[in-house]
Each structure stands twice: as structure tokens, then as C-alpha cells.
Amino acid sequence: MDHSHKTGILSYCKRWLYTTNHKDIGTLYLWLSCILFFFAGIMALLIRAELFQPGMKLMQPEFYNQLVTFHGLIMIFGVIMPAFAGLANWQIPLMIGAPDMAFPRLNNWSFWLLPFAFMLMTSTLFMSGLAPNFGWTMYAPLSTTYGPPSTDFLIFAIHLMGLSSILAGINIIATIINMRAPGMTWKRLPIFIWSWLITAFLLLGVMPVLAGTVTMMLFDRHFGTGFFNAAGGGDPLLYQHLFWFFGHPEVYILILPAFGVISEVIPTFSRKALFGRTAMIYAIAAIAFLSYIVWAHHMFTSGIPLIAQLIFMYTTMLIAVPTGIKVFNWITTMFKGSISFETPMLFAIGFIFMFTIGGFSGLMLSIVPADFQYQDTYFVVGHLHYVLIPGSLFALYSGIYYWLPKWTGHMYSEKLGRWHFWLSVIGFNTAFIPMHFLGLAGMPRRIADYPIQFTDFNQMATFGAFIFGFGQLLFLIMVIKTIRKGKKATAQVWEGARGLEWTIPSPAPYHSFITSPKIDTKNE
Amino acid sequence: MNKNNKLLILLTLICIFMFAFSFALVPFYNLLCKTLGINGKTNTSGVINKSATDFSRSITVGFLTTINTQLPWDFYPKIKQIAIHPGETIKTVYIAKNNSDNTMTAQGIPSITPPLAAKYFKKIACFCFQKQTLQAHQQIEMPVVFYVEPALPRNIHEITLSYSLYQVHSSKK
Numbered sequence: 001m002d003h004s005h006k007t008g009i010l011s012y013c014k015r016w017l018y019t020t021n022h023k024d025i026g027t028l029y030l031w032l033s034c035i036l037f038f039f040a041g042i043m044a045l046l047i048r049a050e051l052f053q054p055g056m057k058l059m060q061p062e063f064y065n066q067l068v069t070f071h072g073l074i075m076i077f078g079v080i081m082p083a084f085a086g087l088a089n090w091q092i093p094l095m096i097g098a099p100d101m102a103f104p105r106l107n108n109w110s111f112w113l114l115p116f117a118f119m120l121m122t123s124t125l126f127m128s129g130l131a132p133n134f135g136w137t138m139y140a141p142l143s144t145t146y147g148p149p150s151t152d153f154l155i156f157a158i159h160l161m162g163l164s165s166i167l168a169g170i171n172i173i174a175t176i177i178n179m180r181a182p183g184m185t186w187k188r189l190p191i192f193i194w195s196w197l198i199t200a201f202l203l204l205g206v207m208p209v210l211a212g213t214v215t216m217m218l219f220d221r222h223f224g225t226g227f228f229n230a231a232g233g234g235d236p237l238l239y240q241h242l243f244w245f246f247g248h249p250e251v252y253i254l255i256l257p258a259f260g261v262i263s264e265v266i267p268t269f270s271r272k273a274l275f276g277r278t279a280m281i282y283a284i285a286a287i288a289f290l291s292y293i294v295w296a297h298h299m300f301t302s303g304i305p306l307i308a309q310l311i312f313m314y315t316t317m318l319i320a321v322p323t324g325i326k327v328f329n330w331i332t333t334m335f336k337g338s339i340s341f342e343t344p345m346l347f348a349i350g351f352i353f354m355f356t357i358g359g360f361s362g363l364m365l366s367i368v369p370a371d372f373q374y375q376d377t378y379f380v381v382g383h384l385h386y387v388l389i390p391g392s393l394f395a396l397y398s399g400i401y402y403w404l405p406k407w408t409g410h411m412y413s414e415k416l417g418r419w420h421f422w423l424s425v426i427g428f429n430t431a432f433i434p435m436h437f438l439g440l441a442g443m444p445r446r447i448a449d450y451p452i453q454f455t456d457f458n459q460m461a462t463f464g465a466f467i468f469g470f471g472q473l474l475f476l477i478m479v480i481k482t483i484r485k486g487k488k489a490t491a492q493v494w495e496g497a498r499g500l501e502w503t504i505p506s507p508a509p510y511h512s513f514i515t516s517p518k519i520d521t522k523n524e
Numbered sequence: 525m526n527k528n529n530k531l532l533i534l535l536t537l538i539c540i541f542m543f544a545f546s547f548a549l550v551p552f553y554n555l556l557c558k559t560l561g562i563n564g565k566t567n568t569s570g571v572i573n574k575s576a577t578d579f580s581r582s583i584t585v586g587f588l589t590t591i592n593t594q595l596p597w598d599f600y601p602k603i604k605q606i607a608i609h610p611g612e613t614i615k616t617v618y619i620a621k622n623n624s625d626n627t628m629t630a631q632g633i634p635s636i637t638p639p640l641a642a643k644y645f646k647k648i649a650c651f652c653f654q655k656q657t658l659q660a661h662q663q664i665e666m667p668v669v670f671y672v673e674p675a676l677p678r679n680i681h682e683i684t685l686s687y688s689l690y691q692v693h694s695s696k697k
Contacts, residue, residue, distance in 0.1 A: 102528045170535045178527050208539045212546025224693075227550060230633050231592065231690030238553050242546060303639050305562045 017112070020104035021510065022089045023407075025111050029086030030400075032114060034476070036078035041469055043071040048431075048465040051458050054450050064448035065133035066125065072136030073154075076254065077161045078118055080392045084257040085111075085168050087399050088196050090407060092172060094501035094508060095190045097181025097517040102174035110167035117160035124150035135446055137247070140228035140239035144220045151221065155214045162211045169203035172196055181500070183519035190499055191274060194281050195260025198288045202249045202256070205292070210246040213239070237302055244295035252291040254388065256284055258395030259326060262348050264499075265398050266330050269345035270337030271496040276329040283322035283329075290319045300371045309368045316366035320359065327356055342494070343417030347398035350425055351390055358386030361436065376446075379439025385432050394424075397475065404479070405493045409507030410486030416478040423471030430464025562642075566634050571646050577611035578674040585672070587616065588686040595691045596624045597658070602665070610644075610674040618651065618666045618687070622658035629657045629692040632666075637684040644676040645683060655692050 019025060047067050050058045059067075089107065093100055101107045124131040132154045134142035143151055176197045180189070216227040217239075226232015228239040259280075267274045274280065296304055296312040330352050339345070361383040365371055374380060397420075405411050434457035439445075443454050450458065489506040500519075504512050557565060585608055587601035598621040608614050622628055632652040636642040647653075651666035658664065672683065 166539050170532060173535060174528050174531045204535060204538050205542055208542035209546040212543050242549060305640055
């Protein structure tokens with residue numbers, strides 16, 4: 001596609017609709033996830049507003065259930081995954097010295113599937129009758145026997161999202177394996193690229209399983225099969241096994257690229273090389289492998305045999321070892337470094353601190369006898385938000401603040417960045433620390449009402465959620481301001497930054513590395 | 525063929541394989557559950573292969589029933605629970621009544637709690653081995669003949685046998 005600045009709405013639409021440029025597609029992914037982030041964020045605030053007081057105050061329980069379902073599905077499939085795909089599209093070619101992704105047209109298609117998938121899914125909210133209301137896990141028989149008719153739209157939307165992820169995964173693997181500049185050996189490959197390579201293999205391994213599972217759901221609903229129906233000789237528990245066989249690697253799909261971003265940011269702002277680089281790569285691979293053999297820890301209370309509970313408990317605990325290696329290596333990288341605290345580094349340190357808390361509550365959940373108490377309580381809600389918000393989301397923010405000057409050619413406002421960070425940290429912790437106590441006290445998740453003794457903690461959580469939610473508007477303002485104007489960014493941008501992406505001018509030209517760059521090896 | 529396309533084909537094959545794998549997991553799961561007896565499913569046709577009765581202990585067997593909401597039947601056990609010795613052959617009776625004005629067919633699906641007891645719980649005869657067809661307002665007694673193998677782990681003192689009754693749709697759609 002040419003880069004001429006034709007005017008007129010039609011040519012503007014065509015430019016974005018037909019583009020095969022990795023930078024354009026990266027931008028599209030990031031904006032889509034930004035829009036969906038605020039959409040699903042408003043749903044989260046509606047949920048918290050309803051939970052501000054006991055009793056049904058604002059909405060019907062059915063609508064509450066739909067909110068919970070859509071908030072979960074959109075945040076996972078519409079926000080975190082596309083946002084990391086956006087980072088991948090922008091950064092992989094820049095960091096390995098490639099002119100573009102391996103399959104540019106496929107890349108266009110894998111993005112443009114997504115808006116339509118989410119339109120299909122969201123359209124169910126405006127249909128007569130119920131929208132999907134069974135939670136993001138879509139457990140049978142809630143989604144089969146008892147699922148509202150609109151569930152079929154959700155099933156097809158998930159097929160489309162899965163297809164998009166698989167295509168993106170194939171593209172990323174092919175790019176990393178085949179398109180590296182001469183001299184960009186596996187040893188020199190940046191750790192963010194490593195993390196995405198492994199994540200892409202996870203995508204290829206489990207997205208087809210999710211597609212298969214929702215296909216079975218569709219068959220059970222319409223074609224008289226009984227995969228998940230006891231009356232038809234099937235087993236509803238089978239659904240849980242299949243779903244979590246997808247679902248557990250999925251949570252690492254959401255976090256491994258985050259590890260990659262943090263492993264780029266921490267060395268830059270510590271002005272030191274990443275400590276234990278090889279160990280870090282092996283740790284990512286080990287986590288990815290372990291993620292395939294721990295799925296039943298989501299099902300401890302479903303009546304699986306003791307021996308299975310023990311096996312899954314130990315394998316789950318084992319994940320703490322490679323994760324611990326990563327956390328200690330990040331801290332060791334900072335140790336005796338000359339650290340400066342620009343916004344990307346603030347988010348990275350926030351990530352290490354709070355993701356570790358989420359990791360520890362995960363370790364608590366992995367203990368079978370304790371899990372019987374925690375299962376399906378707000379403790380789980382607290383845990384999963386501690387790994388997804390300061391984990392995946394903070395890493396995304398860290399990466400966006402880190403690379404935004406490269407993308408736009410302007411420095412962002414450090415003051416806005418700090419405000420965004422601190423409002424996020426304070427709002428987040430005020431919202432989610434109380435959920436752990438609520439869960440331990442026995443408040444179940446996914447229920448629109450609660451007994452009066454839980455009111456104080458819930459009000460605190462709602463208060464925090466609104467601080468967090470409105471704090472994110474600062475991010476939007478920051479991005480728009482940075483795109484429009486700001487201090488000119490140098491090619492290097494950050495004093496301590498190393499890597500190919502910092503050798504090209506800021507903003508990155510529309511076509512970069514048309515001839516392969518020479519890899520600078522003098523710093524090794 | 526360039527190396528990108530080769531890789532594209534290979535990776536697509538991985539995806540197709542994983543999609544097929546998700547369906548292959550269904551029979552694999554059922555086989556695993558059946559072999560290990562871990563999901564509370566009992567034998568689906570009559571067996572008899574028992575050893576001597578163990579009079580040294582007794583086990584309480586409870587009988588539960590569930591009716592699918594769409595089925596206008598009565599369905600309940602004649603006795604709610606019974607104390608037995610492992611190895612002893614027991615006959616109990618369930619009562620089913622079709623309250624509708626039509627002839628209807630139903631299938632009972634058994635389940636054992638605790639699930640680990642399922643592989644020691646053996647049925648010699650059971651109404652659940654076949655579909656049950658009842659005329660309008662007909663009532664029948666349906667027998668279950670079973671024994672519990674003496675090899676049952678000693679920490680299990682109670683077993684619950686539960687039946688869910690589902691309507692069988694005769695080749696609809």
C-alpha cells in the first residue's frame with residue numbers, strides 16, 4: 001500500500017481496511033483493545049456500582065450475570081490478547097530487523113476478524129431475550145441445556161476470535177523463525193521476542209481446543225449430540241476438563257508476553273544487562289510446558305479422585321519455581337543498577353511487586369484442602385485480578401510508555417504518566433485487597449447480592465474501582481496528547497535502551513529495515 | 525516453495541491436529557473414567573463375579589432420584605436406604621409412574637457417590653440397562669439387583685446410588 005495522504009473519508013477507510021503494514025496493523029490492534037478496554041471497564045464499574053450496597057439496587061440479576069460474562073470475555077479476548085498482538089506487530093519486525101511480518105495479508109485478515117467477532121458478540125446485548133449469562137467459562141449445562149438462544153452468536157464469535165489468534169500465532173512464529181536479520185542469532189534474540197515465540201506456540205496448541213469445545217457446545221445445543229449431557233451418555237464434567245485444558249495455557253498466553261516486556265524495560269532503566277538471560281528463556285519455556293499439565297486445579301471441588309488432586313496440586317506448585325526464577329532475576333537486574341524511575345519503570349516495578357502478590361494467592365489456591373474453602377469465592381476474584389491487572393495490564397502500560405516515543409516521535413508527559421501510575425496503583429489495591437478478605441469470609445463470586453456483613457469491604461472495593469477506572473482516562477489523554485504533539489524524541493529515546501528498534505529514527509518510518517541491518521555485536 | 529509457506533503448512537497442520545485432538549479427548553476421557561472407575565459411572569450391563577460375603581462390616585447404601593424437569597413422571601425408590609454387607613446380593617425396587625396422557629420413554633442414568641466406590645458397586649440387573657416405556661398413567665416397579673465387592677476400601681462406609689431420569693426423544697429433528 002502506498003503512503004500517500006489522500007483526503008476523503010473513503011480513502012481514509014481504505015487505508016486502514018487494506019493495510020498490510022505491520023505498524024498500521026499494530027496500531028489497529030492497540031486502538032481496538034483500547035476501545036474494548038473502556039467498554040468492558042464500564043461494565044466492571046456497573047458491577048461494582050451494583051455491589052456498593054446489598055440488595056438489588058440498579059439492575060436485574062439476569063443483567064448482572066450478563067455483565068459478568070461480557071466483562072470477562074471482552075477483557076481476556078478483546079483487550080489483553082489484542083493489545084499484546086499489537087505490541088507484537090509493532091515490535092517484532094523492529095526488534096529482529098525485518099521489513100514486515102512474514103504474511104502481511106494474513107496479518108490484515110487476523111486483525112479484521114476481531115471487530116466483527118466483537119460486534120457479533122455484543123449484538124446479543126441488544127437482542128430480545130437474554131444475552132449469554134453464564135460467565136466467561138461458559139460451563140455446560142448452563143451454556144448448553146440452559147443457555148439462552150443468543151449463545152449461538154457467542155459460539156461463532158469465539159470461533160472468529162480463535163481463528164484470528166491462530167492466524168496471528170502462525171504469522172508471529174513464521175516471522176521470528178524466518179525473518180530475522182543476518183546475525184540476529186537465537187542467542188541475541190531479544191527476550192520480548194522469545195516470550196512471544198513461546199506464547200505463539202501456546203496459541204496454536206490451545207485455541208483449536210477451545211474451538212473444538214465450543215463446537216461440541218453447538219452440536220449439543222442443536223444437533224442432538226450428548227457430549228456434555230448426562231442424558232445423552234455424556235458428562236458435564238468433560239466440558240470443564242476441555243475448557244481448562246484450553247483455559248490454563250490461556251492465562252499464560254496473557255502473561256508470558258508481559259514477562260517479555262518487563263524483561264526489556266527493567267534492564268533499560270537499571271542500565272544493566274538482564275541478569276540470567278538464558279535462565280529467563282528456559283523459565284518461560286518451563287512455564288509454558290507446565291501450563292499444559294495443571295488444568296484440573298480449577299476443578300478440585302468437582303469430585304476428581306484424590307490422586308489426581310495431589311498430582312495437579314504438585315504440578316501447580318511447581319510453576320512457582322520458574323516464576324520465582326523470573327522475579328528474582330528481575331530484582332537482581334535492578335540490584336546495584338543506576339535506576340531511574342520513568343513511567344515504564346514505575347509500571348514494571350509495580351508489576352513485579354503486585355504480580356508476585358497475585359502469584360502467592362495463586363499458590364494458596366493450589367493447596368487442595370485450602371482450595372475447598374476458596375473455590376468460587378471473592379478470593380479467586382481477587383487473585384485473578386492481581387495477576388491480570390498488575391500483571392498483564394501494567395506490563396502493557398509499561399511497554400506502551402516505553403515504545404510510544406518510538407511510535408509517535410514524541411515524548412509523553414512524564415507528569416501525566418506518574419499520575420496515571422499512582423492512581424492505578426492506589427485504585428487497584430483499594431479495589432482488590434478487600435476482595436481477598438471477602439472471599440475468606442465466604443462471599444461467593446458471580447452473585448449480584450450479598451449479606452449485610454460484607455457491605456464495608458464491598459463499598460471500599462467499589463470506591464477503589466472507580467478511582468482505578470477514572471484513572472485510566474489519564475492514559476487515554478496521555479496517548480492522544482503524545483500523538484498530537486510533545487517533546488521530540490531522539491532515535492535512542494532512553495539512555496539505557498539497547499536493541500535494533502532504537503537504531504531507527506523516531507517516529508519509526510513507515511517502512512523500516514528494507515535492507516537488513518548490520519547487527520552491532522560490540523556490546524556483547 | 526519458499527520457507528515461509530513450508531512453515532505455514534506445518535503450523536496449520538499443528539492447528540488441525542489440535543482441533544482433532546480436542547474431539548479425540550472425548551472417547552479418551554470416557555475410556556479413562558471407565559477403566560479407572562473415577563467419575564461415579566457404574567457398569568452398563570449385568571455382571572456377576574463375586575467373592576464371599578464379608579460379614580465383618582456393613583455399609584449404608586442410600587438411594588436418590590432426580591427427575592428431569594421436562595418429564596411429567598413420578599420416580600422414587602421404595603426404600604430410602606439399606607445396610608448391607610459387602611458381597612451380599614441385594615434387590616431393591618424403584619417406582620415410576622407416567623403422569624401424562626401420552627406414552628413416554630425414559631432412560632435412567634446412574635451415578636455413585638463417592639465416585640471411587642463406583643468400580644466396587646456391581647449391578648447384576650438394572651432397569652437402567654434399558655429404556656423404559658410407560659403407557660399413559662401406567663405405574664411400574666423397576667428392580668435393581670446389585671452387590672458391593674468386598675474389596676471396597678475400608679474407609680468408605682456410605683455409598684449413595686443416584687438415578688436421574690431423562691426423557692428419550694424418539695428420533696426427533
